[in-house]
Amino acid sequence: MHHLESDRGLHIGGQWLAGRGGLFDVVDPATATPIAAVSDGSPDDATAAVDAAVQAAAGWAATPPRERSDVLRRTYELMHRDHEDLARLITAENGKSLSDARAEVGYAAEFFRWYSEEAVRTEGRYSPAPAGGARTLVTYRPVGVAALVTPWNFPAAMATRKIGPALAAGCTVVLKPAAETPLTALAITRLLAEAGAPDGVVNVVPTTDAAGVVSAWLADSRVRALSFTGSTQVGRLLLRQAADRVVTTSMELGGNAPFIVTADADLDAAVAGAMIAKFRGGGQACVSANRFYVHADVAEEFTERLGKAVEALRVGTGDGAEVGPLISEEAVTGITALIDDALARGARVAARAEVPGGPGYFLAPTVLTDVPADARVVREEIFGPVAPIVTWRDEDAMLRAVNDTEMGLAAYVFAGELQRAVDLAEHVDAGMVGINRGAISDPSAPFGGTKQSGLGREGGHEGLHEFTETQYLSLNW
Incomplete structure (x- = not known):
């Protein structure tokens, strides 16, 4: 250097x-x-x-x-x-x-x-x-x-x-x-x-x-x-x-991006998209998927597949690693508190990656399931590798929950039928929506958000x- x-x-x-x-x-x-x-x-x-x-x-x-x-x-x-x-x-x-x-x-x-x-x-x-x-x-x-x-x-x-x-x-x-x-x-x-x-x-x-x-x-x-x-x-x-x-x-x-999965979504695509939208950069991006709204009919299968992918993540540093440390000790402490709050409210850990020991600011990539809607991990921007999964059946109620935030930066929608996916996207109050894809940033497109x-x-x-x-x-x- x-x-x-x-x-x-x-x-x-x-x-x-x-x-x-x-x-x-x-x-x-x-x-x-x-x-x-x-x-x-x-x-x-x-x-x-x-x-x-x-x-x-x-x-x-x-x-x-x-x-x-x-x-x-x-x-x-x-x-x-x-x-x-x-x-x-x-x-x-x-x-x-x-x-x-x-x-x-x-x-x-x-x-x-x-x-x-x-x-x-x-x-x-x-x-x-x-x-x-x-x-x-x-x-x-x-x-x-x-x-x-x-x-x-x-x-x-x-x-x-x-x-x-x-x-x-x-x-x-x-x-x-x-x-x-x-x-x-x-x-x-x-x-x-x-x-x-x-x-x-x-x-x-x-x-x-x-x-x-x-x-x-x-x-x-x-x-x-x-x-x-x-x-x-x-x-x-x-x-x-x-x-x-x-x-x-x-x-x-800031952002608080929802990641919506419908009952007819291609789950392979949804899991692949979730791995990018959630875990790229260790989840430390304003467009990171922050809360997952998965239809009850596919929630178990989605959680299982996402969990397998997360457990397979190589956390560390150097050429082979896929996820590195967080930026600071404070980040680790803050995100650990969000996980603890969710667990205290009845959520459970569905999957966790292994983390190297030693002095770095590492936090295990984690999938949480049975997360109540009022958990801090759903209400606040996580800025770390934690994926809380909330299930839904009623589309109107789900959209109300999705839009019930002062943030409106990014969102992700995975649905089998494109017209349905676009219709859902148009009902999300966000400046950018990824439809059946987990990466949205592009220098040729206008990046930015609504609300705060x-x-x-x-x-x-x-x-x-x-x-x-x-x-x-x-x-x-």
């Missing part, structure tokens, strides 16, 4: 700098030991990053879209060149299995490819005014300096998903990666510089003082947009701060517009 020079981990105006707050450790969750020391950025460093972004803003906005596109395309290619190094870095600081980390690098790189293509597709429109005597010209321009705040669960993809559209739109950015996983963001920043991103276009401030750094950005009149991925609780706080200056905000917040799961969309054409302002010119004719 020495080639990261992470002790100079602030990237401001094209320079690698030491932070004013000293250093902080990045810990490998599989061993509970530090793997690097990273510069700890201060609110002053945060302001210096905005200074650099402002200095670069006019030049980058005026750069032809094709040139901005080329920078993103080259970064996509460099991520593939360094695919294995990046995957190992993600596994080292985040703990996810190497297979999951490799998949994340491919997915993360795809945002740079997609937005390299979108960068040259900025559209506007021209039309006669209905009353006559004028022409209307509508155009989109970069919103300005954008502050990006990313979580630890996808150290590469959460950064590229924001940097890609911001740069494509002509914005310069200041990024605060999660303190748990700053190394991957710094590695990607190096690749952007190698690909030709001008100094000051991408500035990165790792920090343990998230509140201080982000508050400095939100209080700065030169910062015109905030894109945040994280918990609903922190999102609410940031929205309150953003209100003071009426800053454009995009919020990707967030505001705005990332990915697709929609993701570009989060970083633009609409301007209209009225021409005298």
Whole structure:
């Protein structure tokens, strides 16, 4: 890891700098030991990053879209060149299995490819005014300096998903990666510089003082947009701060995804989909299946098949592992409490994978059955490898339970008849629904949620517009 020079981990105006707050450790969750020391950025460093972004803003906005596109395309290619190094870095600081980390690098790189293509597709429109005597010209321009705040669960993809559209739109950015996983963001920043991103276009401030750094950005009149991925609780706080200056905000917040299985569902497909939707990344994703609603006629068979698949999971670290540790000791403690609450209310453990002993933050992938609807594990976002199964017979009652949450990010529906599956999906209050598939995220599609799961969309054409302002010119004719 020495080639990261992470002790100079602030990237401001094209320079690698030491932070004013000293250093902080990045810990490998599989061993509970530090793997690097990273510069700890201060609110002053945060302001210096905005200074650099402002200095670069006019030049980058005026750069032809094709040139901005080329920078993103080259970064996509460099991520593939360094695919294995990046995957190992993600596994080292985040703990996810190497297979999951490799998949994340491919997915993360795809945002740079997609937005390299979108960068040259900025559209506007021209039309006669209905009353006559004028022409209307509508155009989109970069919103300005954008502050990006990313979580630890996808150290590469959460950064590229924001940097890609911001740069494509002509914005310069200041990024605060999660303190748990700053190394991957710094590695990607190096690749952007190698690909030709001008100094000051991408500035990165790792920090343990998230509140201080982000508050400095939100209080700065030169910062015109905030894109945040994280918990609903922190999102609410940031929205309150953003209100003071009426800053454009995009919020990707918590989830509580239902996974619905009907009586006529293909159970092989449902189990395969459940293994992806629930256990990829150890269940530490906002789109992870959180609660399983399985029709009573197939519940026993589904539980048995899912249980077999879960018991066969290889938990650990290194090349053979399928599920890694959780991010922290606190995560293990919190999720264990959710399991205990369910068991105290009458749920039982239907299946459990084996976990390695030793110092890492491991938690056994678990299937719970006979889970009462009021158990905390059903009501709250788990963010870990636990699958609680609730059975149903009455479709209306099941849909009421599915929608009885303040979250509305993702959902999954497995049903034999496609028309029925789509009908069910349309009755679920969520921004995204996987129909007979357990993976839904795609850079070309608008990712985001309803209710308290967030505001705005990332990915697709929609993701570009989060970083633009609409301007209209009225021409005298």
